[in-house]
Each structure stands twice: as structure tokens, then as C-alpha cells.
Amino acid sequence: MATLKRMKSSGFTKTKHAAIADGIRAKITSGELAAGDSVPSESELVKSTGASRGTVRRAIATLIQEGLIHTSQGRRPTVSARAFHQSIDSFFSFSSWVRSMGKRPGQYTVEIARRRTAESNSPPASTPDSEFVVELIRLRLIDDKPVMVERTTFHDMAGRFLLQFDTDSGSIYEHLIGNDVPLDEADHVLDVASANEQDSELLDVEVGTPLLCVKRTTYSHEGAVLEYSEDRYRPDRVNFVLHNSRSGTSTVFQATRTERNDSVATSD
Amino acid sequence: MATLKRMKSSGFTKTKHAAIADGIRAKITSGELAAGDSVPSESELVKSTGASRGTVRRAIATLIQEGLIHTSQGRRPTVSARAFHQSIDSFFSFSSWVRSMGKRPGQYTVEIARRRTAESNSPPASTPDSEFVVELIRLRLIDDKPVMVERTTFHDMAGRFLLQFDTDSGSIYEHLIGNDVPLDEADHVLDVASANEQDSELLDVEVGTPLLCVKRTTYSHEGAVLEYSEDRYRPDRVNFVLHNSRSGTSTVFQATRTERNDSVATSD
């Protein structure tokens, strides 16, 4: 027994704990388990999955972290009150975020340029320490509607992969990761900004309209600045949702405000 | 052996894994371990703490989740590039958040009222389902400077604890938790707003100034709406920082923009 541990040749199910978590998550997102319902107990899962308790607990820990369920001593785990979720890994990538919501991401490149770092538009402390930087301005779309303008400054090490890349074709993040650019950590500072003329034109709002602004700095493990971006969102089309529960740890999500509703968090 | 498991009589160190995590965290926040430094390996920690590997891993998991360290197979865990942190539990409470940054929270109650729910100002879908609600408008201060206006609607079940509470004296959240009000989960929707006349007066900004707006809905485990709040922040004094790393899960933080710096995320 205990032979296959990780399905070697056909690596589709990743790990056992991930498979268990996937199974439960599927039941929640499909609606089979509704908010307030109780999830199978650990001992039941041990029996039904054949895994040991440690592995089952590992799976449950994942779901708690995602904010999907919550637990406390003596009680069976229950589905969290507000379980409208997508993993936050997508916070790195607009494209995968939008896709994870079942919508279609789009992009329209306004400008891409390689210039000396001294000419960069990013704030000094966030400027990559390479001689050249690649700067990019793109309009991002969801289902063909403009929602965000991004102005990004890349370290040359990352930017050199972009000059021969069709930046209208898809996710830059995925392209860079595929080229082993170590985009490992990121800070996001949430702020507000007033639409300037270019914002106004691209997002189709009036000059001066308040916009949600996310200033992102992406680092390698070693702490080198690889990318700095200022993303300006139309707040009537996109906002950010953060969900947290007292026991267990907080988790983050983003959401698109839909056309019909005034607010995502209050929909049912 | 294996007798004391949890120090019973003197319950100060909580659990073993928490104690181990605390020890490492202290070394990071004190600067003894700097960004990029490597944390003791699991086997070393097993030896030095006397705990089993599972317990050590549990401690490490906590730190990863907090964004303090990151790990990957075959490499020793290392301190994350940007480890300026405070736990996000504080997202529930302005007061404890501010205190956790070593600053002094303050509050100035503008209005508190108990009224029929039908007269509530909160959006219908977020309105508590009690006959009465308690509504509160407070100006929040950091080190005596106004930074935020909160307009909160409480379920009567929570609000009834507020009428005889001096809302200028401290944290409402802590007061309610102390009275066993089950504020268990919360959604935060981040948005922008334009300062209205009251905002303008309280925050000392011009009417129309873009403000960061956090719409918070707090629920019990069962999903009942206990509180709805719209908090409007002066973006030049406060903004929100979110840190995430690719491996390991994202974590959230808030930060106060300091006077001298333009941006928190870029300080060093």
C-alpha cells in the first residue's frame, strides 16, 4: 500500500490534499453546498477519500484560507456566509483574473517604449535598477468594455521579452513567467486618482472622474524591483472585494461590479 | 514524555506551534533576520525546539501565510523581500489596527441614533433584518489627525450595546465582541467616492475631493447582516497595502501613508 503517493506518469490530479480540496470546492461553487451548510467531517472525509487525517486537514486548511469555509473546535466545518470566490493568485494577472470570473479579457496597447531608466515615469524608489526600462501603456477590457488603464515600467530583464511579444495578444504575466522571469512577490497600494486626459479618452469618462488606482511593485525573491505599474480602474465597472473571517485568516478577492447591481457585496 | 502538550495551568504561551512562530516572527520584526536571510531549516527547528516536524511545519505555515517568509522545495525558507507587516485581523478594528502601527487612534462621534430600519441610510440589500437599527457617524483620527469618516448601520442586536457606550472612548468592535456579538465574517468592497459637504468639513478637504471608500458588511457565521458601514478615507493620509507572493498565499495589510513619503510601499 501507499505506493502511488503522487500519480507520477499522469500528473493531472496534482496532490491528494489538493484533489480533496478541489472536490469540496466544486461542491461549494456549484451550489451543491450552500452557505451555512456543513461540510463532511474530517473522519467522514478520511473514510470517503481513503486519505489520512493529516491530509484531509491539509485540504480543509486550504479552503479555510480561501475563505470558503470556517471551522471551530467541536463544530463541523461550515460553508462561509459569503462564498463568492476566486483565488487571489489572479491578483498577479488581469487576464487570468477576468477569465476566472467567466468573462473575456482584452487589451489594447497604446504605447510601448524602451528608454533609459533616467527617463522613466515611475517614482524613483520604485524604479528598476537596470540601465534601460521598457514602458508600456495598455487599456484593459472586460467583455470589450474598457475598465482599466495600466502604465507599467519593466526592468530590462523582463522588458526585453516584451518587445517582440504581441502585447495585444494576451497575458504579459504569463508570458514572463513562461520565460522564467522571477515575478515572485508583489505589493499593491490602493489609492484614488483623478482621470487625466488620456484616462478620460481611453476609459470614456470625464476628466477629473475619481478612479481606483492600484500601484503595484513586483519583486523577485531577492527583492529586486522587476516591475512597477499604476493601474487605474473605472470604479463603476470594477472594484475590489476583500473577505475575512475572524477565525482562520483573511483572504482577498476582486470582483467586477455588474451592470445591473449597484454593489457586488450586496447581491444575492 | 509528551505530558504537557499544552501548558495547562499557566496558559500564556498558547500552543507550541504558535510559540515557535512567535519566536521566528520576533527575529524578523526585530531585524535580527533581514529580508533575504534564511530561516533555520525544519530539521534545525525540530532540534532546537524539541517539537516534532509536523508542529514545526505548522509554525512555518503561519509565517508563510502572514507573508513574512517564503519557501520552495529544496531551499531553506527565506525572509520575504518586503516584510513590513501587521496581521490583518486588525481589518476588523480601526483602533487595533492603528495601535498595531504604534500610533494613537482617536474618534469623535458626530451622531448616534436608533431609528426604524425603514429609515436606514444603508443600501437595502445590506440592511440588517431587525425592526430597529442604530446608526452612527464618527470621525476617526490617527495621532489627532482626521483620516476617516465612518457611517455605520448596526443591527439592533449589536446596536443596543452602543447606546449606553461612550463611542468616543474606544473600539466599538472590541466592545461588541466582549458582549458576544458574533461579528465573524466581513466583506470589504473598495471603491472611490467624492467628498460631500459633511466629509469635507470633517476631513478638512474640499468638496468633491476623491476619497477611498470601504464598504464593509459584517456577518455572523449564519450569514445574518449585523453591521454595514461606509468608511471614507483621506487618501493622502491612509491607503491600503496588499502583499502577495506567488508560492504561498497572499496576505493583506493596511498602511498609513506617512507625511514625509509619497508612498509607503516604496519606503525602505
Add this chain to the structure above:
DNA sequence: CAGTGGTCTAGACCACTCG
């Protein structure tokens, strides 16, 4: 009181990293 989750242990195999 039975059931449940929270904690802890001891030992195992694997995949990866780095010198």
C-alpha cells in the same frame, strides 16, 4: 456522552536545490 476539530508525535518516501 459521543462526536468533532485542535494539537502533537514519529517515521516514511519523494522531488528539488545546491555545492
Add this chain to the structure above:
DNA sequence: GAGTGGTCTAGACCACTGA
């Protein structure tokens, strides 16, 4: 190849919940 983290197991005691 030695060291390291990622995964998994099997069994144990405790604290809490709820009928």
C-alpha cells in the same frame, strides 16, 4: 550526494459542541 522542503500515514490526547 547531502540537505531540504512537500507530501503522506497512523495513532494519540485534549477541548469543545451539541443533543
